[in-house]
Amino acid sequence: MNNKNRVLALCLGLAASAASLTSSADALDDVRQSGVLEVATEMQFAPFDFHENGEQAGLNKAIFAEVGKELGVEIEFIDLPWPSVLPGLEAGNFDIVAGPIIVTQARKARYHFLTPIAESTVALLKRAGDDSIESPEDIAGKTAGGGQSSAQLAALKAYAETLDEPVEIKEFVDNNQAYAALASGRIDAVANSLPNIGYVASQRSNVFKVVQPPFGEPSYFAYLGRDDEESRPLLDVIDEVLLKMKDDGRLAELQKQWLGQAMDTPRGDFEPNI
Template sequence: MQRTMLFGKTLGGLCAAALFTLSALNAQADQLEDVKKSGELVVGTELQFAPFDFLENGKQQGLNAELFKIIGDELGVKIRFIDLPWPSVLPGLEAKKFDMVAGPIIVTQARKERYDFTLPIAESTVALLKRSKDESLAKPEDIAGKAVGAGKGSAQLQELKNFAAGLPEKVAIREYVDNNQAYADLAAGRIVAVANSLPNISYVASQRNVFKVVEPPFGKKSYFAYLGRKDADSESLIDAIDKILLKMHQDGRLAALQKKWLGMAMEVPTTDFEPAW
């Protein structure tokens, strides 16, 4: 009798513990709910990535600021951006220092395995920026044997390395934590080109006539998107943002932001897709 009672108590205790654990997991399994309760969506970014994010007279400007304002209004929360050097952004997301990353970031196969991406918000095919008066770079292949810069830890850097590997002469690739440092070295002649996504360098060239885009882009067609952690509690937040982005795509608000900040409306996938690289 005593053994039966003890077994009953033990089983009851295990059931209670299991229910408690399940309840605790459920309570933590909805990031969207947590964000709405706090009234704030915290977003990691780098404010040196025009035209998506940059500072002008000490104030954040760019496509991200306007697009996340819409997201915040739709979700009923405030947006708080945390500005970090790019190499610190993804580690900060994984350490849960913020809810998601603005970037935006090129969607790749490897990154999709590690992070949960939103729908794309722009095309991100990689191209080269050169000095306007440099006639030695008529096409991307002309960087063979020369020094070229790209963002440290970026997908654009990897695409540059892949492209350079197929050229007849070695390309001296220099990595920069800050894109503005790369553009400064380009202007000073310390490198002959900077590899970045077409929207970024097109914007830089439009603002500074000392620079020019090398046509055509050399990278495979790719897309920019925002991202969050790849875990169960983050799915609700990314799903909610996808619904907002899809609505913006359908009613023309996304195209309007693209035209304003990127110079053109861009066709982007409206469903999940397989990246080209």
């Protein structure tokens, strides 16, 4: 290679490196330039996201209000059916998923998770007054359900395999449909994370009751984004805000308000047990 070609190759290499560095900050730059952070969620997941008197309410809205203040941007929530949320993220249709989603080893290998914002250990919800279910193993021989494509449904299926009698498992498009089926007697129990069913039972104590204790491995809820260089700077900045909220007590106060108690969750990156 002559000197002229060497210089040309060097220039091309430097240009490629510069382009790569620019690309790695694109997601953060785009949000700052537009002044809007696009957050996908399913507003059928109380107490994290739901409608109250026609308006969005829940822990996600409260947390991202703080994120918006810290970043100096507006938060735009995009309400979608849960099965379409992760495909939409991968297609680049929005910046981050609020969900929140249970951190699993399989998901962690595919997505970038932020600092967990709540515990998510799975438990069962039953009809109030149903004395045939006093503990999780009592669903043997009965019918139970959960949200389609959810980690809670997967946990229910795995747990059912350990019981002496088979459990008929039914999948629902969202949790509200599962709760409606439970209330009407079409199923005997719904599997969901303890914060979710605890909130539902507190709102409708004459209809529902939580089955104690929870079952399965301890787990945690977190927000997530695409695991690529372009998204990472934005996710890192949001994670810094969540850690700041954890340290100054704002996260604990919001947990008490929406989940009934402050929750001890891991800091930053951690290895899930599930």
